[in-house]
Amino acid sequence: MQLPDGVSPSDPIFPIAAASELSGMHPQTLRQYDRIGLVVPGRTRGGSRRYSAIDIAQLREVQRLSAEGVPLAVIQRMLDLENEVQALRDEVRTLASELREERATRPGARVFATNAAGGVVTLTGTTRIRRQTDVVLWRPPRQD
Incomplete structure (x- = not known):
């Protein structure tokens, strides 16, 4: 995933809708994973979830492993x-x-x-x- 200059892979920049699209998962699944502590995104001051590129990669890995029955x-x-x-x-x-x-x-x-x-x-x-x-x-x- 190509990030803009000055943005590191750990910077929480993606809202849940973008993270959902990038990971190929339903937003409710992302919320559930956050609740159980599987992939915990950063939060804005208002409490909105913000995912980093690392979080997106982890979500993709969770999806792959889950599909394999892990x-x-x-x-x-x-x-x-x-x-x-x-x-x-x-x-x-x-x-x-x-x-x-x-x-x-x-x-x-x-x-x-x-x-x-x-x-x-x-x-x-x-x-x-x-x-x-x-x-x-x-x-x-x-x-x-």
Whole structure:
């Protein structure tokens, strides 16, 4: 779906009639999905529903999965997990950007270190740490 310049896919801009047409679903179905928390649109100050491009894509996915016989409870869980993954991706992007910025403003400086117990120690610009000669190898726990 092509959006105008300056409008992000998460901006709630489509009224229910447009969302209904774009998703191929009846407006009453969209209202029901909102009531049960399946696809919850934004609201105007007056309380009118406004759907984003992401909401429209989710409605289309709900329609497709529902047509394949997937129960709404399972679809809800799938959407929740997809939203969680997207939120985590956004957080990683933000943290990576902050790290790049920190590295650019303090080249060669450490942002954090670990203490002898393996805990994270945040460093300020004037913090000096005693260097250890021990090498610690960390491996993630096995997921059996």
